Amino acid sequence: MLRAATVIAALTVVFTAPPTRAGADPARRWFSIETEHFVVHSYDGGEALAREAASYCEEAWSVVGEALGWTPQERVQVVLTDEGDGSNGFAGVIPFNAITLYAWPPEPESELGDFANWLKLLVFHEYTHIAHLDNATGVPEVFNTAFGRVIKPNQALPRWVTEGIAVWIESSRTGGGRVGASRMEMFIRTAALSGRLPSLAELTGFPLEHPRGTSWYMYGGYLFTKIAAEAGEEAVKRFATAYGRRLVPYSLNQVARRTTGKRLVDWYEDLEVDLRGRAEATRARIEAAGLVVGERFTTGGEYQGSPRFSPDGAALAWVRSDGHTAAHLVMASAADARAPRDVIRCEGGCGDFDFSRDGARIVYATSRPYRQVNSYGELAEIPALPGLSRRTPRALARARRAHAPTISADGARAWYVAASWGRTWLEAVDLTSGDIVQRIDPPAADGRINDPVADPTGRWLYVSMHTHGNRDLYRVDTRSGAFEALTAGRAVELDPTVTADGRWLVYSADPDGVYNIYARELATGATRQLTNVLTGAFDPAVSPDGATLVYAGWTFDGFELYRLPFAAAEAAPAPAETRAPLAAEPPQPVAMRRLAYQALPTMLPRSWLPSWTADSTGLGRLGLTFTGADAANLWAASISAEWAFDQDDFSASASGTLRLGYPDLTLSVGRYAWDRSAFVGDASTDYREEVLFASADVSLALPSVFTGLSVGVGYTVDVARGLDVDPYAHTPEERRPFIPREGPNGALNLWWNLSDVQSFTFSVSPQLGGSLFMNLRLRDPGLGAPVSAYTVSWVARGYLPLPFDDHVLSLRLGGGISGGDTDARSLFGLGGVPEQDLLTDLLNQTNAGAVWLRGFDVGAFTGTSYAMLTAEYRLPLWRPRRGLATFPVFLGDVSLGVFCDAAVIGDEPFTGALFDHPKVGLGAELRWTMDLFYGFAVGLRLGYARGLGPDGTDQVYVLMAPLP
Numbered sequence: 001m002l003r004a005a006t007v008i009a010a011l012t013v014v015f016t017a018p019p020t021r022a023g024a025d026p027a028r029r030w031f032s033i034e035t036e037h038f039v040v041h042s043y044d045g046g047e048a049l050a051r052e053a054a055s056y057c058e059e060a061w062s063v064v065g066e067a068l069g070w071t072p073q074e075r076v077q078v079v080l081t082d083e084g085d086g087s088n089g090f091a092g093v094i095p096f097n098a099i100t101l102y103a104w105p106p107e108p109e110s111e112l113g114d115f116a117n118w119l120k121l122l123v124f125h126e127y128t129h130i131a132h133l134d135n136a137t138g139v140p141e142v143f144n145t146a147f148g149r150v151i152k153p154n155q156a157l158p159r160w161v162t163e164g165i166a167v168w169i170e171s172s173r174t175g176g177g178r179v180g181a182s183r184m185e186m187f188i189r190t191a192a193l194s195g196r197l198p199s200l201a202e203l204t205g206f207p208l209e210h211p212r213g214t215s216w217y218m219y220g221g222y223l224f225t226k227i228a229a230e231a232g233e234e235a236v237k238r239f240a241t242a243y244g245r246r247l248v249p250y251s252l253n254q255v256a257r258r259t260t261g262k263r264l265v266d267w268y269e270d271l272e273v274d275l276r277g278r279a280e281a282t283r284a285r286i287e288a289a290g291l292v293v294g295e296r297f298t299t300g301g302e303y304q305g306s307p308r309f310s311p312d313g314a315a316l317a318w319v320r321s322d323g324h325t326a327a328h329l330v331m332a333s334a335a336d337a338r339a340p341r342d343v344i345r346c347e348g349g350c351g352d353f354d355f356s357r358d359g360a361r362i363v364y365a366t367s368r369p370y371r372q373v374n375s376y377g378e379l380a381e382i383p384a385l386p387g388l389s390r391r392t393p394r395a396l397a398r399a400r401r402a403h404a405p406t407i408s409a410d411g412a413r414a415w416y417v418a419a420s421w422g423r424t425w426l427e428a429v430d431l432t433s434g435d436i437v438q439r440i441d442p443p444a445a446d447g448r449i450n451d452p453v454a455d456p457t458g459r460w461l462y463v464s465m466h467t468h469g470n471r472d473l474y475r476v477d478t479r480s481g482a483f484e485a486l487t488a489g490r491a492v493e494l495d496p497t498v499t500a501d502g503r504w505l506v507y508s509a510d511p512d513g514v515y516n517i518y519a520r521e522l523a524t525g526a527t528r529q530l531t532n533v534l535t536g537a538f539d540p541a542v543s544p545d546g547a548t549l550v551y552a553g554w555t556f557d558g559f560e561l562y563r564l565p566f567a568a569a570e571a572a573p574a575p576a577e578t579r580a581p582l583a584a585e586p587p588q589p590v591a592m593r594r595l596a597y598q599a600l601p602t603m604l605p606r607s608w609l610p611s612w613t614a615d616s617t618g619l620g621r622l623g624l625t626f627t628g629a630d631a632a633n634l635w636a637a638s639i640s641a642e643w644a645f646d647q648d649d650f651s652a653s654a655s656g657t658l659r660l661g662y663p664d665l666t667l668s669v670g671r672y673a674w675d676r677s678a679f680v681g682d683a684s685t686d687y688r689e690e691v692l693f694a695s696a697d698v699s700l701a702l703p704s705v706f707t708g709l710s711v712g713v714g715y716t717v718d719v720a721r722g723l724d725v726d727p728y729a730h731t732p733e734e735r736r737p738f739i740p741r742e743g744p745n746g747a748l749n750l751w752w753n754l755s756d757v758q759s760f761t762f763s764v765s766p767q768l769g770g771s772l773f774m775n776l777r778l779r780d781p782g783l784g785a786p787v788s789a790y791t792v793s794w795v796a797r798g799y800l801p802l803p804f805d806d807h808v809l810s811l812r813l814g815g816g817i818s819g820g821d822t823d824a825r826s827l828f829g830l831g832g833v834p835e836q837d838l839l840t841d842l843l844n845q846t847n848a849g850a851v852w853l854r855g856f857d858v859g860a861f862t863g864t865s866y867a868m869l870t871a872e873y874r875l876p877l878w879r880p881r882r883g884l885a886t887f888p889v890f891l892g893d894v895s896l897g898v899f900c901d902a903a904v905i906g907d908e909p910f911t912g913a914l915f916d917h918p919k920v921g922l923g924a925e926l927r928w929t930m931d932l933f934y935g936f937a938v939g940l941r942l943g944y945a946r947g948l949g950p951d952g953t954d955q956v957y958v959l960m961a962p963l964p
Helices: 004-012 044-068 118-133 139-147 159-173 182-193 214-231 233-243 252-260 264-289 838-844
Strands: 030-034 038-043 076-081 089-092 098-102 303-309 315-321 328-333 341-345 353-355 361-370 374-383 394-396 402-407 413-420 423-430 436-440 448-454 460-467 470-477 483-485 493-498 504-509 516-521 527-529 537-542 548-555 558-565 593-596 610-614 620-629 635-644 649-658 664-680 683-702 708-723 743-755 769-779 789-801 808-820 828-830 861-863 865-878 889-906 919-932 936-947 954-960
Touching: 030 044, 038 044, 044 076, 044 118, 044 159, 044 233, 089 118, 098 118, 118 159, 159 214, 159 233, 182 214, 182 264, 182 548, 214 233, 214 264, 233 252, 252 264, 303 353, 303 537, 303 548, 315 353, 353 402, 361 402, 374 402, 413 436, 413 448, 423 448, 448 493, 460 493, 470 493, 493 537, 504 537, 516 537, 828 865, 828 889, 838 954, 861 865, 861 889
Parallel strands: 038 076, 076 098, 303 558, 402 448
Antiparallel strands: 030 038, 030 593, 089 098, 303 315, 315 328, 328 341, 353 361, 361 374, 374 394, 402 413, 413 423, 423 436, 448 460, 460 470, 470 483, 493 504, 504 516, 516 527, 537 548, 548 558, 610 620, 620 635, 635 649, 649 664, 664 683, 683 708, 708 743, 743 769, 769 789, 789 808, 808 865, 828 861, 865 889, 889 919, 919 936, 936 954
């Protein structure tokens, strides 16, 4: 069956909002700040930042609108939230123009770390998505006028186009941005010098090579910056406008040639020439001065960083993540660090850390759930020993929103950076009592503090701080709270550390556009360059005896650790800064007013596109659905109706979800009719039944970095009656008749789900941990049911990593038992892989199920109890990760699954008879992932299965379905 409406949706690939969270913090008090073109929604302490964001939004409305030639007709809804410790944002144009901003200033090492004003950059970037994606004219505009916000052709673009245009705007209009940032230049230079610049075919989906998803922003941003510079900014405007007029999108190169003078593939080839030339020029300059790199002593790529020497210099610890297993804090002998031992698995992440002054313990930054819907930084303390249990850490729970700890000289307290609603400050926690004992605020409201380090005297802290448009190093007097600037200018200085003798401040900086390690003599201010690398050098650590420097250096495969003699006094002077400092412009005055938050305006439906379902007979169903959710995601509602032409009847339903507290509450009502069978007079006869139903469900998520738990309870009541039922005649000699029962039927449903499943960068399947789901359904006269019955079902999964990279043994045990009144028990069915209409499901963007008893006929076995064990050996075969130029087809990973399905099913759950006739199927599946239409993820499974025993059969199948 084919839904015509979803064919159009498949072609336009609707960008979705970030994943819906479970529940809401009931303590939040929402408000709105309204301007001429925006409404900014926030809560509690977010008003000052919301007003600043509203001002930048209005500035973006004018600046970006002029650059792209489009301004939205309705106010844009902006949600400013402070529920996580990460800087990011999202934007979407269906069902309404909406932006989500996270109120956390970017870390200096992040891809957003080069900015004059971080909030302005974030607003301009996200609003560019609105002005770009919302642009729809011509036939799409006519269609949207008739049916509402349904077709936005500019959504049907690869990410390197949508993000590239936004990065071009952020970099050309905000005084910072990714284009030209030293970190982005490092990524590009490393790829170019390694001969690994990606093609557009590799960027059409998610690239596996570094810097992965950042590549969309980086290469796309540089590409559209080049187009704007050489063809004129009007060319980018023409491209966005022309693409927005296309009812059937995807002809990227044709549109680009007509609007910019060249195909995008040709523009990109020219860009590659530019990037290689710039990389070679930088290499020639660096090599002419003499490389100073040191010895690399780690392997494995991905991330090896944050090195720290123990106070006695005997051990070196760092964070390691290889993409094949969980990240760990590791430790090795400082004399030979090539064989590190795992200290602890990084549950919730391992951020910066420091040793206690006696070297016996480590305090590190991690993240933990807070009030269930937030994820905040927290400090944890562990013994400095290998092989710790994952639950060993002692949380310093009062150090909320804590990052980058450094232990004071007397060892009594840990200093760290705390933050809330875009502001940062320094706090100290007493390591014995856990009490917060001191707070130091930055001298300016826009001060963004990072990377504190305590000096050996106990009086000073050294920090990296962004203020007035630039990031520099400061010395902080812990007695008076005074800040003293040590550096100034355009260069980004970060990762400071102080030598044990207090003589040198060692840090990473980019005065010439390449990050290297520098040392500043604190007594004289003289600054020396300690490394001269082709890529980038970060995270310096100096051994306590002052003999060795260790740092994290960038390679094409990720960060690795290097070491070299620490000889600051003999090193070359630091190069002079040649770039002009950035200037952070304050927000412009904008007329705005504060309002109470109202959910209804954004919940109203924005479209009414009908759906049409047709079967092979030509008969079909005409449907209409209205859905809505408020901007803050506290309320959601759906109303749908469908007319079945084959039944000459209708179905309808309405549902609503409330997220006003930690549990989600969902209420539903509806009506439908369906065709069943009655058995009377030794013959089956048609029986049409009408069902009215209502349900209420409450679900509660209890997140944890160790094992997450979710629980739920629901009650459903339905009332059934026969429609157009003729009188039945029954004689005693005929078999017992069956006529569906009329009247009310109530059921209580309880479910419980526990999971600590993990997968990693290179995984082709979940790879570690397990999960358990259980469901109990009860029907009883006390619950409004005419019968008494129960059904228990469960699914347990476990994943065991094997010795080879990314190989995993997957185990799944599912089962169910139904009991109670004989004629009210539930029947379970087991059987082989069903047929699938691949084209229809592809256009509808739906998948088949995932789990079957492979090697047997479809629905071959039924019973009131069953158990099925599936064991699979899964391994990667090929990772092409490339498409066909700019076509909307991208091949991801190809893997193999060798499986055994074993099941028992019957009507006697608690006796040995259930196991008398086990069913076993063996086989293998070739699996590959694809990305179609620039955003629709597809998993294809080509399999062969053989069922053992007399009921077994040979099955060859192709399915679009998730992993079992």
